[in-house]
Amino acid sequence: MTLTPALIESLLTEAASAPSAHNTQPWVPEITDCTAEVAQVRVGVDPARLLPHGDPRSEDLHLGMGCWVESLVIAAAEAGVRTESVTVRGRGPTLDIRLRLTATESMASVESTAGPTRVESALTDGSAWPRFGVADLHHRQVDRGPLKRSDPRFAEATEICRNVMAETAVRLVEVPDDAWRGWLRRAALHSYGNRSVFTETLRWLRFDTDDPAYDQDGLTAECLRIPALGARAAATLDRPWLHSWITGLASVSLAPVALAGSGLRKFARSGRGSRLTMLPRSLRESLSSTAAPAEPTKGSRPKRRHPHHLVLAVPDRPALTAADEVEIGRVLLRTWLTFDRHGLRVDVHSELKDSPTVRDEVATFLRGRARGHTDCQEFDRPIAAFTVGSSTTPVPRAPRLSPF
Incomplete structure (x- = not known):
């Protein structure tokens, strides 16, 4: 096995399949050195792809960067490249991750390794997890439809x-x-009732197929399972000059309405509710039901x-x-x-x-x-x-x- 810049670049391309919050893809990888035996890879963070309001502690950022690292490690292992070390410094916008990749004689000798952390890596035992490959990385998807x-x-x-x-x-x-549905309902109303978080979320919603970013990042209408008619309406409303109005509607209307019991269901079914078709499914579902269904009575349909x-x-x-x-x-x-x-x-x-x-x-x-x-x-x-x-x-x- 001989390492080449082209080989390492192909591994970085596979790592880009990793999941990230709002599909922001905040990683910025670069090959800092590459010889026939050893390659050094650095991955930093694009500050324009952070979520300072929705992820103020950078927790989701760090998780997404970890997903990127593991995607690279899995792709490298399949190519017969060993990940010898992973070093993490900084946090949030200053996060800096370095990986050392080395050529190996056989794929069987490749193991996933990581530096010591409090988590006491669950990745060092290759026999514990199934052996994943690039096909697994490509097949994995988040499904926002009914499961x-x-x-x-x-x-x-x-x-x-x-x-x-x-x-x-x-x-x-x-x-x-x-318990889950109760938490999800209130959490969704909290998130989209917060002006800063809602504005930030709008930035990553993609409804117009003519948008240059539609095929690059963010959450598309298809991924959010928004029907075509609703997506067209959302695309019409998704204009910068309307964002403050939409944000005001969400932050002023949603939280108080959440306390109104049956009034919330009326709101969701009304014409005003149709203006919120651009919201993710979790929030639209929270607007359509204010309580968990009652336990079935004798003779009723099973739960x-x-x-x-x-x-x-x-x-x-x-x-x-x-x-x-x-x-x-x-x-x-x-x-x-x-x-x-x-x-x-x-x-x-x-x-x-x-x-x-x-x-x-x-x-x-x-x-x-x-x-x-x-x-x-x-x-x-x-x-x-x-x-x-x-x-x-x-x-x-x-x-x-x-x-x-």
């Missing part, structure tokens, strides 16, 4: 993930559907079987470093790839941990689940939240930027 519950496949995939995580500072915790909901949890103390969160991002990607390998996809709901009130309630739930367990520490900080199920419709492909 179908699949208990056997879910049980098998989660057992693999939990076994690998058992000796690390990361845990997968399942959340009951009623619908909802997909599974999971929280990736870590200890709240001591504080995680940026390197820890990058490492968790690597674990998160492998978790999603494991589900995908079992025919399951995820729908990510970061808003559950972005709302301070909901995040505290989730932490209380996690502490309650920890009681009676033998873990020496409480896994009481939600760092990622997502729904898992099998896709019921074809999943649109998210747009991607070229890394060069």
